[in-house]
Amino acid sequence: MILLNLFDIVGTIAFAISGALIGIQKKLDLFGVVFLGIITATGGGMFRDIILGQTPPKAFVKPTYCILSIFISLIVFYGYPKFTQIYAEAKKKEMQHKSTVENESKYMTSEQLFRIANKRNQIAILKNIIVLFDAIGLATFTITGANLAYNHPERNLFLVVCMGMITGVGGGMLRDTFVQDTPMIFKREIYAVATILGGIAFYYCSIWNVSYNFKFAICFAIVFLSRFISIKFDLHLPSYSSDKYNSTF
Secondary structure, three states, X not given: OHHHHHHHHHXXXXXXXXXXXXXXXXXXXXXXXXXXXXXXXXXXXXXXXXXXXXXXXXXXXXXXXXXXXXXXXXHHHHHHHHHHHXXXXXXXXXXXXXXXXXXXXXXXXXXXXXXXXHHHHHHHHHHHHHHHHHHHHHHHHHHHHHHHHHOOOOOOHHHHHHHHHHHHHHHHHHHXXXXXXXXXXXXXXXXXXXXXXXXXXXXXXHHXXXXXXXXXXXXXXXXXXXXHHHHHOOOOOOOOOOOOOOOOO
């Protein structure tokens, strides 16, 4: 139970960071950033609880997770600009050590070149941070969802896999929908498939009486590594392309 609560906390923190960073990326105000942090961290659990008949959802019965999400989102909102400022100053000092001639072009000064390069670096770092914490939240919430479904009286493989997937991707789907993006589950590398693999592993580890800690570690590793391997090697499920089939509409 302690390990399960720890996974709940880790998942909440990870998804709250992911949601808040998306809010910053979309230039939302403080309320928007905090709201995205909360909905990303608790949305999947709400879907799961409603489907399993646990109403009101756990997020409302025990507001600890909502409060934690608010706290983390506030830290991200006020801390991220300071982080980017420190990063920019460090990069500027690094560039000052290089020759001015090397950093200047025919049309732009070294200062202008620095601003462009710094902006690109910040965007790249922001995307990497979002991907990292999103993967952590995905793995931890897949475990908590699968575990609750396995302990349900009507448990079966399909229920365990679906509840793991819904808990893992539900908050992210709401987050992306609210900011008018196509949910990541429908377009990015291996995402929902990673939770399905993790849910299957969790179910059979439970059936085979694998130790509690080892079962959680296996499920986490499968989801987390599947996500990162798909990003590293740019793995995608097949998608329809009208150009591929020379179709016009």
